[in-house]
Amino acid sequence: MELFREWIVTIISIIIFVTFIEILLPNSNHRRYISVIIGLLIMFVILKPLLGFVKDGASLGEGILAASNQMEQQTLQNRVQQQQFSNNDMVLELYKQELKKQMSGRLEKQLGVLVHDIELDIEDKDQESFGSIKGIYIVLREDEDTVNNSSSGIQEINVNVTISSKNNNNIADESIMIGSRGEAIIDDFSSFYQVSRDNISVAILKSKN
Amino acid sequence: MEIFQIVAIAIVATVLSVLIKHQKPEIGIYISLVTGIVVFIFVVAKLQSVIEILNQLANKINIDDIYLSTILKIVGIAYIAEFGAQVCKDAGEGVIASKIEFAGKVLIMVMAVPILVSLMDLIINMVP
Known part of the structure; x- marks a missing residue:
């Protein structure tokens, strides 16, 4: 009662x-x-x-507390996961930038070529080989002095100019690369960064003149 | 009587806001914001005492503290979301206001989920 x-x-x-x-x-x-x-x-x-x-x-209060604790825990886990993802992205981006800086320094100082851009393909999924370089795509800039010299030297060869005018301002294929220097760059990068030769490509960006 | 003071402040603020609105509309928003905060400060002490009495009442009867605190938290969320949304609407930012209302709804639902889960648990346990 x-x-x-x-x-x-x-x-x-x-x-x-x-x-x-x-x-x-x-x-x-x-x-x-x-x-x-x-x-x-x-x-x-x-x-x-x-x-x-x-x-x-x-007690029902205990049930409510348990459910709300579980939700809090889930929210916290989600937040930590998001933080880790963004941290990984930031680390990878920084790593790429540093590598690019190092590569362009190496190319410009040791091999004496001008670098326009370097694209890197980095392993970011597999945890064991995280950060290893999968591929390197180097775009070089044509040296202005060489261009001036060559243009003054081969003024008469009009045929070549008309044929190559199609490729002007485009990133040319590896085949256009100045043979021995391109091979030297690929050899050097392949041994230094432990990347397969097939995964390194070098192209040259032709100037307007 | 506080109501006289509150109404006086509100009327003065409204007159000021209307006068200034044509010259500098952005100051009108500041005035409404400050008035809202001042009125809230006037009332919050009274509200606190009401809530304390409700707490005492809940302690006397056999109600779990968690019910009361959940309801009061929900009321608080509703008030703050409403205040923010009204300020944004006054400033002409209806989109932001609707986002605040949305956030308020989500937070209220987050508070409600544990209650819902344990009620479901209870009902399922009672079924033989």
Whole structure:
């Protein structure tokens, strides 16, 4: 009988409490959602003594706490995962930039060619070989002095100019590369960076003149 | 009576805002923002005492503290989201206001999910 009395008192108090809360609610779209949650809580309070018969006095609050803890944990895990992804991306980008800087320095100082751009293909999925270079695509710029010299030297050969005019301003194929120097670059990069010769390509960007 | 002070502040702010709106519309937004905060500060102390009394009431009867705190948190989220959305709407930024309302809804739903899960658990346990 005491249990029944307590149950009735709890239900009446929660209804008074909810009426009070309804006054406090702002007049917005959120009202509907809050009403739903309040409804759920009232259901909870009404069902609580029945749970006491089924389970020996198990607390519903614990269930709510456990569920909310699980959600918090999931949110935290998602955040950590996102952070790791963005960290990996940043590290990879920085690594690529440093490698490019090193490669263009090597090309310009040791081999004496002008670098237009270097594209790198880096392993980013496999954890064991993470960061290893899969391919290098080097685009060189034609040396202006050489161009001037050659243009003054071969002014009469008009045929060559008309044929090659198609390729002007395009990134030319490896075959156009100045033979021995291109091979030297590929040899040097292949031995220094441990990349297969097939995965290194060198092209030259022709200037307008 | 605080209501006189609040209404007086609100009327003065409205008059100022209307006067200034033609010359400098951006100042009108600042005025409405500051007025909102001032009114909120006036009321928050009273609200605090109401909430404390509700807490005492909940302690007397046999209600788990988690119900009350969840409901009060939800009401708080609704109020703050409403305040932010109204300020954005006043400034003519309806899109941002709707985003604030959306965030408020999501956060309210996040609070509701544990209750829903444990209610489901309870009902499933009760079914023989």
